[in-house]
């Protein structure tokens with residue numbers, strides 16, 4: 001397993017995306033700070049304040065045109081008077097609205113100056129209106145009225161341009177902001193995706209490490225730790241249910257000679273072939289492990305001594321029948337096996353293990369290549 005090379009990958013991915021997300025967050029923050037002034041201004045209200053008086057400018061002009069035809073029309077005089085009354089109110093509204101925006105005074109100073117002049121001229125226009133109403137010719141009224149209308153038209157037109165330019169800027173700001181937020185969301189999604197990927201990989205690696213920590217690398221069988229994972233459980237189950245549990249220990253005979261005569265790699269090959277043979281002779285429910293060196297173990301749940309003895313005898317014969325071709329070296333390999341089955345006297349699994357080991361010892365000292373059961377020998381020594 002390439003455990004070492006995967007660790008930096010997860011670390012780099014995490015760091016890379018955290019940095020990217022951090023940079024995006026900082027950039028968005030700085031940008032938001034910069035555009036805050038634009039977004040904070042209430043331009044919509046000012047636009048209304050400017051458009052309304054622009055309409056009154058038009059009304060003023062058309063009323064003045066009417067005065068040429070009907071100077072003493074009382075309805076016209078009343079309408080005109082009403083317009084004059086509203087002009088200062090609108091000027092105040094515009095002044096107030098502009099003060100709430102982020103415009104600097106320099107942006108709208110000239111326009112406000114014109115509107116101030118309009119306000120100053122209004123009393124004179126009112127007086128001219130009164131004189132016209134009293135029967136005087138409307139020339140003075142029309143002349144003063146057009147002068148005021150001209151000032152107002154220019155002032156509101158400049159303000160209108162200013163607001164249009166600002167609205168265009170605001171639109172760009174909003175577009176960039178939307179883009180920035182979309183980018184940020186994308187980065188966050190990518191970050192989450194990558195983190196999930198890293199977690200999945202770590203989970204797989206964890207499972208792999210766990211599996212390898214329980215596996216014998218040479219033979220692919222479980223190792224000593226793997227076997228001890230089962231022992232307590234199987235032993236307790238057997239004690240509780242009263243069902244038999246048998247344990248066999250298998251040890252290769254004179255294995256040292258194989259190493260000495262043909263080298264360690266040949267010895268490894270012999271161990272691997274024996275492990276395969278061992279595995280092929282047991283049931284799926286049995287637990288097979290290599291305890292270390294040339295020693296193996298088979299745990300057989302729900303198996304009494306007689307049945308277990310048959311199994312391990314079969315294993316012994318199978319190993320004995322393996323050909324030198326299968327080992328890759330000219331050797332005849334035999335194994336000795338010790339068997340023990342759980343009894344009422346076994347206080348722990350260790351005791352069962354001890355008895356199986358004792359039986360194995362018996363098989364060895366009686367001449368090897370044989371099966372020994374904890375207690376009496378069940379198989380005659382094989383021919384030397």
Ligand SMILES: Nc1nc2c(ncn2[C@@H]2O[C@H](COP(=O)(O)OP(=O)(O)OP(=O)(O)O)[C@@H](O)[C@H]2O)c(=O)[nH]1
Nearest residue numbers: 251252253254255256257259264265267268293294
């Ligand atoms: N090739 C190989 N040899 C191993 C491995 N583990 C242990 N051995 C060898 O197995 C041999 C065991 O030798 P001994 O304990 O004397 O046992 P034996 O030669 O089988 O003799 P008996 O068990 O008494 O029949 C030693 O030479 C160890 O070096 C392994 O993984 N690969």
